[in-house]
Amino acid sequence: MAEPGVVSLGDQVVLGRPQLGTLLEALRADGYRLVGPRIRDGAIIYAEIETLDDVPAGWTEVQEAGAYRLRRRQDGALFGYAVGPHSWKQYFFVPTLRLWRARRQEGGFTVLDEARAAPRLALIGARSCDLHAIVIQDRVFTGGGHVDPDYAARRRDVFVVAVNCGEAGGTCFCVSMNTGPRATRGFDLALTELIDARGHRFLAEIGSPAGTALLSRVGSEKAPDDDRRAADEAVARTAASMGRTIETRDIKDLLYRNLEYARWDGVAGRCLGCANCTLVCPTCFCAAVEDVTDLAGAHAERVRRWDSCFTLEHSYIPGGSVRASLKARYRQWLTHKLATWIDQFGSSGCVGCGRCITWCPVGIDITAEVAAIRASDAGAAPTTA
Numbered sequence: 001m002a003e004p005g006v007v008s009l010g011d012q013v014v015l016g017r018p019q020l021g022t023l024l025e026a027l028r029a030d031g032y033r034l035v036g037p038r039i040r041d042g043a044i045i046y047a048e049i050e051t052l053d054d055v056p057a058g059w060t061e062v063q064e065a066g067a068y069r070l071r072r073r074q075d076g077a078l079f080g081y082a083v084g085p086h087s088w089k090q091y092f093f094v095p096t097l098r099l100w101r102a103r104r105q106e107g108g109f110t111v112l113d114e115a116r117a118a119p120r121l122a123l124i125g126a127r128s129c130d131l132h133a134i135v136i137q138d139r140v141f142t143g144g145g146h147v148d149p150d151y152a153a154r155r156r157d158v159f160v161v162a163v164n165c166g167e168a169g170g171t172c173f174c175v176s177m178n179t180g181p182r183a184t185r186g187f188d189l190a191l192t193e194l195i196d197a198r199g200h201r202f203l204a205e206i207g208s209p210a211g212t213a214l215l216s217r218v219g220s221e222k223a224p225d226d227d228r229r230a231a232d233e234a235v236a237r238t239a240a241s242m243g244r245t246i247e248t249r250d251i252k253d254l255l256y257r258n259l260e261y262a263r264w265d266g267v268a269g270r271c272l273g274c275a276n277c278t279l280v281c282p283t284c285f286c287a288a289v290e291d292v293t294d295l296a297g298a299h300a301e302r303v304r305r306w307d308s309c310f311t312l313e314h315s316y317i318p319g320g321s322v323r324a325s326l327k328a329r330y331r332q333w334l335t336h337k338l339a340t341w342i343d344q345f346g347s348s349g350c351v352g353c354g355r356c357i358t359w360c361p362v363g364i365d366i367t368a369e370v371a372a373i374r375a376s377d378a379g380a381a382p383t384t385a
Contacts, residue, residue, distance in 0.1 A: 013220035021052040036124030044084040066363030082169030087282030101301035128180035133282035162187035170243035171354030192231035255339040268327035275308035277356035
């Protein structure tokens with residue numbers, strides 16, 4: 001291992017596989033809970049890891065519309081895949097959250113405070129598309145006048161080890177959304193994995209003072225020009241091999257003027273309303289709130305849980321649901337993701353990760369649907385919404 005040297009923000013250094021393991025050990029010693037890729041139930045998911053040995057070495061994924069399977073690689077790459085069904089959303093906007101609880105006492109109820117302490121998380125192997133998704137959710141939950149206290153607490157002390165993608169998935173289209181495959185923001189360290197005749201190593205870019213301090217303790221060597229070029233070439237190959245593309249030019253106006261597009265009925269005829277697309281999406285944030293009590297009426301609590309705009313109950317108001325048909329619900333999801341989200345939050349709600357395509361049981365492809373709308377719209381006069 002190289003002796004610890006002086007590193008600074010923006011530097012690029014080289015880490016060997018043992019040094020990367022030492023880096024994870026240092027994060028654990030600093031009190032971080034490590035969360036990274038693991039194989040579970042036939043997929044690469046994000047879960048707690050102890051050491052680098054827990055990361056799925058030598059595995060990749062094959063992804064297409066409605067299809068996912070693992071496949072062995074010909075090398076021992078630690079990050080030789082794209083993204084699985086999980087995103088980092090589950091650690092910040094948690095699937096189930098108790099908002100408050102109350103206990104009956106004589107003369108009324110006492111509301112008990114909910115602790116907002118959150119573990120220090122280190123995200124290991126975060127991809128650029130998911131880092132952009134975190135920024136989007138930050139804007140939703142902390143960017144306005146009403147900050148979500150639980151989300152803010154969970155986001156407060158997070159260390160991010162990003163990975164630049166060396167292989168595109170069959171449903172990826174991050175290049176179209178300008179969200180990858182190179183990590184450009186939101187990380188403390190960004191790794192590019194290199195495996196060649198010179199060995200197995202990682203080019204690391206320092207993205208924060210915390211990353212600088214950690215690498216100074218672990219030890220590293222300045223990246224030679226050959227490794228810099230090799231890393232750039234690896235990311236360029238990934239960008240050129242995207243599994244999907246989507247044309248985003250004027251997409252907001254395109255969708256606004258096609259709310260009565262004939263093909264919505266065809267998509268609705270295929271859609272199961274299962275909500276898989278919204279559950280795997282790293283930016284969707286629909287939630288429902290439920291009040292529950294025990295049979296004796298002595299204890300009550302309010303719980304927030306993930307919901308989806310694909311459920312009939314999500315748009316329910318007295319008198320019925322606003323979006324009673326699958327056609328209306330699919331249209332709501334796609335137009336919100338790619339159009340009205342821009343009006344709400346100033347950016348698209350899609351980061352091009354492709355999860356909604358892979359994990360749709362019937363293989364509905366958001367890129368194909370937008371392409372069909374654009375083809376049908378060709379020659380139509382532009383409108384403003």
